[in-house]
Amino acid sequence: MSEYRPNILRGLSALTIRELKKWAKEPIILLMAILQPIIWMGLLGKAMNLNAIFSVNSLSNVNIPDIKIPEYGITISGTLIKQRLLEVFENIGTNVMQNFFGVTDYFSYMSVGMISMIVMFTTMFSGMSMVWDRRLGFLDKVLSTPVPRSAIIFSKVLNAALRSMFQATIILALAAILGLKISPTFSPMNLLGIYAAIFLLSVGLSSLFLALALRSTRHEVQMAVVNLINMPLMFASNIFFPTSMMPEWLQAIANVNPVSYLTDAIRQLTIFPLNSSTLVIDFVYLGVFAIILSAIGITLSWRYLTR
Numbered sequence: 001m002s003e004y005r006p007n008i009l010r011g012l013s014a015l016t017i018r019e020l021k022k023w024a025k026e027p028i029i030l031l032m033a034i035l036q037p038i039i040w041m042g043l044l045g046k047a048m049n050l051n052a053i054f055s056v057n058s059l060s061n062v063n064i065p066d067i068k069i070p071e072y073g074i075t076i077s078g079t080l081i082k083q084r085l086l087e088v089f090e091n092i093g094t095n096v097m098q099n100f101f102g103v104t105d106y107f108s109y110m111s112v113g114m115i116s117m118i119v120m121f122t123t124m125f126s127g128m129s130m131v132w133d134r135r136l137g138f139l140d141k142v143l144s145t146p147v148p149r150s151a152i153i154f155s156k157v158l159n160a161a162l163r164s165m166f167q168a169t170i171i172l173a174l175a176a177i178l179g180l181k182i183s184p185t186f187s188p189m190n191l192l193g194i195y196a197a198i199f200l201l202s203v204g205l206s207s208l209f210l211a212l213a214l215r216s217t218r219h220e221v222q223m224a225v226v227n228l229i230n231m232p233l234m235f236a237s238n239i240f241f242p243t244s245m246m247p248e249w250l251q252a253i254a255n256v257n258p259v260s261y262l263t264d265a266i267r268q269l270t271i272f273p274l275n276s277s278t279l280v281i282d283f284v285y286l287g288v289f290a291i292i293l294s295a296i297g298i299t300l301s302w303r304y305l306t307r
Contacts, residue, residue: 011152037117038171108179112267112270117239124209150298153301160202161203233268
C-alpha cells in the first residue's frame with residue numbers, strides 16, 4: 001500500500017483562498033488600510049510644502065528701504081534690490097528639493113513612501129491572523145489534516161503579499177491623481193518591478209510577524225510586539241526623509257532597514273531617474289531578506305506548530 005503524500009500546492013491554494021475570502025468579507029479593513037495613507041498624503045504630504053521655505057514668496061511682502069552711499073552720492077533703490085533678489089532666488093526652492101530629495105516636490109517623495117508603510121501594516125496582520133486561528137480552534141483543525149505545516153505559513157505570507165500589491169496599486173493611482181510627478185524613465189513595465197519588490201518585503205516581514213505569533217494566544221501581546229517593531233521600521237527608514245540627512249547613528253540603522261530598500265526601489269521605478277546598479281542592490285537585499293526570514297518561519301513552524 002503506497003504512502004499518502006499531501007500536495008503542498010493544493011493545501012497552499014485552499015488556505016490562501018480562505019484568507020482572501022476572510023479579507024473580502026471585511027471591506028472595512030481594506031477601507032481603513034487605504035484611508036490611513038491617504039490621510040498621510042493629504043495632510044502631511046501637501047501640508048509640508050518644503051519648497052515654500054526656500055521660496056521667493058517670502059520676499060514678496062518685504063519692503064526694502066533705499067540704500068544711500070553718501071561717499072559716492074549714490075542711492076540704490078530698495079525696489080531694485082528686491083527685484084534682483086527675486087531673480088537670484090527664483091528657483092532656489094526647486095534646486096534645494098532636487099539636491100536633497102531627488103524630486104522637486106515633497107509630496108511625490110513621501111507619497112511613494114506610503115506604499116512601504118501600507119506593506120508594513122498589511123504584513124502585521126498576518127501574525128494577528130495566526131493568533132486568532134489558534135484561539136478559535138481553526139489552527140488545530142488544519143494541523144489534524146495532511147496539509148504540510150509550511151503551507152500554513154506560506155498561505156498567510158502569500159495572502160499578505162497579494163493584499164499589499166493590491167493596496168499599493170490603489171495608493172499609487174490615488175497619488176497620481178493628487179499630483180505625483182512621474183519620472184521620464186517610468187514605463188508600464190516598471191509596475192512589474194514594483195510588485196516584485198513589494199512581494200519580497202511582504203514575504204520577509206510577514207514571515208517575521210508569523211514567527212513571533214506561532215506560540216502566542218493573546219492578540220494584545222502580538223499587537224504590542226508588532227507596534228514595537230513597526231515604529232522603528234517606519235521612522236528609521238527613508239519613507240519620510242532621505243537617509244543621507246539623518247544623524248550618523250540613525251543612518252546605520254536605516255542602511256540595514258529592509259523598508260529603506262523597498263522605498264528606494266519603488267522611487268527608482270517611479271519618480272527617480274532609473275539607476276540600474278542601485279536598483280539591483282535594492283532587489284538583492286530584499287531577496288536575501290525574504291529568503292532568510294521565510295526559512296526561519298518554516299523552521300519555527302515545524303518546531304512550534306503542534307498537533
